[in-house]
Amino acid sequence: MIESINLSLVDWSRAQFALTAIYHWLFVPLTLGLTFIIAIMESIYVKTGNEEWKRLTKFWMKLFGINFAIGVATGIILEFEFGTNWSNYSWFVGDIFGAPLAIEGIMAFFLESTFIAVMFFGWNKVSKKFHLLSTWLVAIGSNLSALWILVANAWMQNPVGMHFNPETARSEMLNFWEVLFSPVAMNKFLHTISSSYVVASIFVIAVSAWYLLKKREQLFAKKSIIVAATFGLLASMFVAMTGDGSAYQVAQKQPVKLAAMEGLYDGKNGAGLVAFGILNSKAKAEAGDPFLFKIEIPKLLSLLSYRNMDAFVPGLNDLVNGNEENKIISTDKKIEKGKIAISALAAFKEAKKLKDLAKQDSTRKVFEANYQYIGYGYLNNAKDILPSMHATFYSFHFMVILGLYFILFFIVILWLSFKSKIENKRFWLKAALWALPLSFIASHLGWILAEVGRQPWAIQDLLPTSVATSHLETSTVQITFFLFAILFTALLIAEIKIMLKQIKLGPKGGDNV
Amino acid sequence: MKNKNIIYRIYQMYYDGFKNMTIGKNLWIIIFIKLFIIFIVLKLIFFPNFLNSKFTTDKEKSDYVIEQLTKNK
Numbered sequence: 131m132i133e134s135i136n137l138s139l140v141d142w143s144r145a146q147f148a149l150t151a152i153y154h155w156l157f158v159p160l161t162l163g164l165t166f167i168i169a170i171m172e173s174i175y176v177k178t179g180n181e182e183w184k185r186l187t188k189f190w191m192k193l194f195g196i197n198f199a200i201g202v203a204t205g206i207i208l209e210f211e212f213g214t215n216w217s218n219y220s221w222f223v224g225d226i227f228g229a230p231l232a233i234e235g236i237m238a239f240f241l242e243s244t245f246i247a248v249m250f251f252g253w254n255k256v257s258k259k260f261h262l263l264s265t266w267l268v269a270i271g272s273n274l275s276a277l278w279i280l281v282a283n284a285w286m287q288n289p290v291g292m293h294f295n296p297e298t299a300r301s302e303m304l305n306f307w308e309v310l311f312s313p314v315a316m317n318k319f320l321h322t323i324s325s326s327y328v329v330a331s332i333f334v335i336a337v338s339a340w341y342l343l344k345k346r347e348q349l350f351a352k353k354s355i356i357v358a359a360t361f362g363l364l365a366s367m368f369v370a371m372t373g374d375g376s377a378y379q380v381a382q383k384q385p386v387k388l389a390a391m392e393g394l395y396d397g398k399n400g401a402g403l404v405a406f407g408i409l410n411s412k413a414k415a416e417a418g419d420p421f422l423f424k425i426e427i428p429k430l431l432s433l434l435s436y437r438n439m440d441a442f443v444p445g446l447n448d449l450v451n452g453n454e455e456n457k458i459i460s461t462d463k464k465i466e467k468g469k470i471a472i473s474a475l476a477a478f479k480e481a482k483k484l485k486d487l488a489k490q491d492s493t494r495k496v497f498e499a500n501y502q503y504i505g506y507g508y509l510n511n512a513k514d515i516l517p518s519m520h521a522t523f524y525s526f527h528f529m530v531i532l533g534l535y536f537i538l539f540f541i542v543i544l545w546l547s548f549k550s551k552i553e554n555k556r557f558w559l560k561a562a563l564w565a566l567p568l569s570f571i572a573s574h575l576g577w578i579l580a581e582v583g584r585q586p587w588a589i590q591d592l593l594p595t596s597v598a599t600s601h602l603e604t605s606t607v608q609i610t611f612f613l614f615a616i617l618f619t620a621l622l623i624a625e626i627k628i629m630l631k632q633i634k635l636g637p638k639g640g641d642n643v
Numbered sequence: 644m645k646n647k648n649i650i651y652r653i654y655q656m657y658y659d660g661f662k663n664m665t666i667g668k669n670l671w672i673i674i675f676i677k678l679f680i681i682f683i684v685l686k687l688i689f690f691p692n693f694l695n696s697k698f699t700t701d702k703e704k705s706d707y708v709i710e711q712l713t714k715n716k
Contacts (some may be wrong), residue, residue, distance in 0.1 A: 197670075213692040298701070475712060
């Protein structure tokens with residue numbers, strides 16, 4: 131099968147999806163995080179009655195509104211791409227995405243759209259408490275919207291709670307709760323939203339730091355910094371905790387991704403965690419020398435991956451060639467089983483056409499016995515299961531380094547806020563400005579790790595990316611790629627220009643949105 | 644006279660909200676242009692649903708996808 135696929139089409143389709151997702155994700159973290167920061171500020175206002183907190187709430191709400199307006203509906207393009215560029219995949223996932231995406235649509239519409247109006251237009255029109263409730267519901271609603279999208283993504287990384295129907299070539303949901311509450315989905319959801327809170331907290335600190343550097347709005351900025359740094363510190367520690375949970379799930383469900391994250395070619399008991407390293411070329415790595423340089427913490431990878439310091443962590447070579455001692459089946463064997471599943475599916479379809487019940491029954495049994503390896507049947511050789519080592523390794527390590535830096539950053543900012551005059555600490559105020567692009571980079575590195583690291587799979591072990599695409603003209607995908615690049619760049623420029631204008635005007639720029 | 648009807652109060656909230664918008668007016672223009680581009684230009688011209696545009700019934704679609712999944716095997 132894979133020989134007949136136009137790789138250029140697959141690459142362009144992937145590039146287009148990546149471009150759309152990356153741009154979309156520039157808007158989402160601020161929406162997810164700013165709503166909670168605004169809700170906390172408004173809660174302080176309602177509790178204390180201090181009008182300064184109302185002013186803070188309204189200013190950040192205005193910036194949230196700009197981001198929300200520019201970002202809204204940019205994610206819908208991803209759904210268009212599923213239907214057009216990834217039609218085999220869309221049909222294959224069947225009902226699984228239907229329920230979460232429908233719930234997401236309904237929740238987004240009713241919760242966000244209803245209460246967001248009260249949030250912006252309801253000042254002095256509804257009671258303080260109802261307004262506060264609306265703000266919290268916008269925060270909760272937007273985060274719950276993210277839940278359903280992330281559940282769908284997690285299912286692609288760990289397809290559970292389903293059954294593939296060979297008669298329709300569609301996955302059918304057997305257990306909604308298993309899909310929703312799979313540990314992969316829960317960790318992914320919590321890790322993603324908490325990392326978005328970090329981005330939003332840094333955004334608030336960076337804008338406030340700019341005011342302090344300009345010696346403007348000092349009280350306003352310092353109050354904003356205290357709320358954002360406290361929220362950000364709690365969120366960043368939660369990011370570390372859920373990151374550990376996510377890596378543990380990767381070790382269980384996507385061991386190839388874990389090995390690529392750590393540059394581990396040969397598995398070992400008591401494997402060390404590479405805190406940082408520089409990878410050698412592919413040729414040298416395959417010859418047994420994967421690192422030019424590395425700093426390793428002994429036994430930590432085994433501990434984090436299997437909660438046991440002496441556990442065996444399989445390397446890429448074990449996963450490709452198999453390891454009998456540790457009961458790891460070779461990829462060649464999986465390819466063989468995958469090809470049996472594909473042949474059985476074809477034979478089942480033929481028997482169905484001929485109305486041969488006995489053959490239908492026997493081929494279905496063969497298919498079901500080998501179905502879990504069906505995706506491997508489309509691979510040409512065992513090494514096709516390996517993702518890009520450099521992209522996976524570096525995205526993971528830079529993400530973790532930045533995540534740890536943010537914890538330190540929030541601690542320092544909070545300490546300076548409480549113990550001394552932060553407005554005089556120009557080094558840290560400038561560091562806060564630099565932290566803003568770094569937070570977006572860290573957030574995107576997380577997605578690059580998740581999505582590049584799971585290649586070649588569109589659905590883990592079941593459907594390779596190359597088989598998931600529609601048979602379109604490559605030029606069509608190229609045209610829409612550049613159309614999206616223009617559209618999203620225009621939106622991003624509009625967002626930055628409008629946002630900067632409002633920031634320059636500051637909280638004195640008027641109350642109305 | 645103050646009208647206490649809930650429907651009227653909701654209407655008034657939206658009416659006053661939209662009327663007093665400052666930056667929001669520009670944002671709505673951006674939203675409408677964006678939605679037009681996404682749903683009219685992109686969806687209708689560049690993003691037809693691949694299977695829906697070629698087949699009418701679910702059986703035809705599943706036959707096609709099974710063929711895609713099994714050909715050359």
